[in-house]
Amino acid sequence: MLDLYNQEVVAYEVARTPRILMGVTMLDNALRKVGDAKGLVLHSDQGWQYQMTDTATG
Numbered sequence: 001m002l003d004l005y006n007q008e009v010v011a012y013e014v015a016r017t018p019r020i021l022m023g024v025t026m027l028d029n030a031l032r033k034v035g036d037a038k039g040l041v042l043h044s045d046q047g048w049q050y051q052m053t054d055t056a057t058g
């Protein structure tokens with residue numbers, strides 16, 4: 001996850017295979033690092049990870 005303001009890597013996650021939990025973990029880590037997410041915008045490529053329902057993480 002990249003901060004487009006200053007090009008800082010905010011969070012990343014690596015796995016052998018693509019899984020929804022990988023995207024959720026990365027987002028959780030980024031939000032923890034940022035702290036106050038008010039006013040932030042998440043821009044994604046609308047890949048499959050971002051189209052899943054929350055129940056898919058279990």
